[in-house]
Amino acid sequence: MDRVPVVIVGGGPVGLAAALELARHGVRSLLLERHDATTWHPKARNLNTRTMEIARGWGTAVHDALVAVNLPRAWMSRIIYTRTLDGEELGRVSTGGFSGPGRDVSPEMPLLSSQDVFEPILRRGAEASGLAELRFGHEVEGLESGGTGEDDRVVLIVRERASGLAYRVEADYAIAADGADSGVRAQLGIELDGPRGLGHFVNVYFRADLDPWTAHRPAVLFWVASDDTRGVFQPLDARGRWLCQIAYDGRAETFARYDAERCVAWIRAAVGAPRVVPEILSIGTWTMNATVARQLVRGRVLLAGDAAHQLPPTGGFGVNTGVQDVHNFAWKLALVHAGVAAPALLDTYDTERRPVARYNCDRSLENSLMVARINAAASGESGARLSPKDAVAASRRYGNFLGMELGFHYESAAVVPDGSEREPGADEVIDYVPSARPGHRAPHLWLERAGERCSTLDLFARGFTLLTGPAGARWTEAAADARARLGVALDARAIGAEGEWTDPSGGFSELYGIGEDGAVLVRPDGHVAFRAAEAATSPTERLSSALGQVLSRAQG
Ligand SMILES: Cc1cc2nc3c(=O)[nH]c(=O)nc-3n(C[C@H](O)[C@H](O)[C@H](O)COP(=O)(O)OP(=O)(O)OC[C@H]3O[C@@H](n4cnc5c(N)ncnc54)[C@H](O)[C@@H]3O)c2cc1C
Secondary structure, three states: OEEEEEEEEOOOHHHHHHHHHHHHOOOOEEEEEOOOOOOOOOOOOEEOHHHHHHHHOOOHHHHHHHHHOOOOHHHHOEEEEEOOOOOOEEEEEEOHHHHOOOOOOOOOOOEEOOHHHHHHHHHHHHHHOOOEEEEEOEEEEEEEEOOOOOOOOEEEEEEEOOOOOEEEEEEEEEEEOOOOOOHHHHHHOOOEEOOOOOOEEEEEEEEOOOHHHHOOOOOOEEEEEOOOOEEEEEEOOOOOEEEEEEEEOOOOOOHHHOOHHHHHHHHHHHHOOOOOOOEEEEEEEEEOOOEEEOOOEEOOEEEOHHHOEEOOOOOOOHHHHHHHHHHHHHHHHHHHHOOOOOHHHHHHHHHHHHHHHHHHHHHHHHHHHHHHHHHHHHOOOOOOOOOHHHHHHOOOOOOOOHHHHHHOEOOOOOOOOOOOOOOOOOOOOOOOOOOOOOOEEOOOOEEEEOOEEEEHHHHOOOOEEEEEOOOOHHHHHHHHHHHHHHOOOEEEEEEOOOOOEEOOOOOHHHHHOOOOOOEEEEOOOOEEEEEEOOOOOOHHHHHHHHHHHHOOOOOO
């Protein structure tokens, strides 16, 4: 029987990201995907700024390959609402979320591409890591053990589809990244909370020259709203590959009626030009749900991605929330597997990520309701209170989500509060206010050493990082002590001190909320674990105690 530290069920974007992120932390994994290859028919297109920050940790080969497939930036800059592409434009909204916050806030830009293009990049990166074995064409048929607190290992039953041969895999932990209809989740009996069946859509992948209606006004999404055609056009490469989502009434008709001929007719009507000649490449369907699993951790199994939460795609948060799940649990699994942290640390995956998933789910649902309101206004429905123009203007949060994407925070046993209050922006979805308050993403700042420029984010490599002010020598000594006591990887970096990283903008102290002799402990996922605004009487005790708490260990 194969025996691995971690087995990953599902080779979609989240399963592949799990293999990469575990490899980053030095953990071997086995990924099992029932299909022979990565997806051919794309759904997701957008990897947001936070996901691209995470991708920096997967090595330059993966990161640069992703950046290389990005669409020209103009295509990310707005959402356009029309009656038909050839008809009246109802309005447009600039999209700071899709186009990114700029280099002062992040070293990264978001990616707009397509899932069929970026999945193979993740696959190649995972294979090249040397720590992940990927078996495509291998289907997990069931979980024999691992779903209870008493189980000392996971055992999966797997079938190789080509040969029909069944075999068992044994692992310390399993990641269920097997999608919205997760068989693992079903077998564990984990319920979903939230509304489902909110809408029915046909997802059409096609090729057509839509330049006459789009090239002069590139956009991330072109919504159409006339009486008989409601849906959206989504550019995949700005060279003629497109998706469209066709909304249909699931009570009155079935997906089966959407053959290629009907999809061509819909595209012509939605463009408003009968002479357009779309080449239909494939047709799929999906149902809009806004659900989150009641538990993300059960025994030795962790749910991630769509297996854990099904978000309405309005906002493009599905893959992104999933990648960020993986980023949250990978370091915890690595430390528990190495015996440095207690297994209770894994429970904080649920405590930290479930509220974020719920929040992202609810905001994504609100986006879809904004679109419904625009549709109602465009059709002059009796209940519509706003004009189409005002309905578009009122949908500003859809596409402008930097507060939500970068400003979320964690509260759990793996975070040591410092008594400070949260400072949300004027609109907590739209406005990102950088903060190094414990639980938040440690903010980006450009630093320099020996003429080399680097983001603070690049200092948070595999282990913990203690950032101190220039007079933080006692914290640096405390870090050496804590490292020895707890056996954990911990680097101390004095920002602004001679010979260390300099702070050309002079903004570190204010951004991180500490004085020259203060310190901030950052977790391997770049979230702040502990902050001391100034020197402590016994820094060794303070730091070891904080780190001991984060690792779910009795003090020092
Ligand atoms: C129209 C549309 C547009 C979207 N746009 C975006 C976007 O722009 N940005 C974004 O972030 N998200 C977007 N999403 C959401 C996104 O597509 C999903 O959130 C994402 O695909 C989830 O990834 P996953 O890896 O969790 O699951 P999946 O992509 O569903 O992958 C699960 C994998 O598990 C495999 N599997 C299942 N069962 C087994 C088994 N028993 N054994 C082995 N393998 C198994 C499946 O074959 C599959 O490959 C969109 C969704 C839709 C419908």
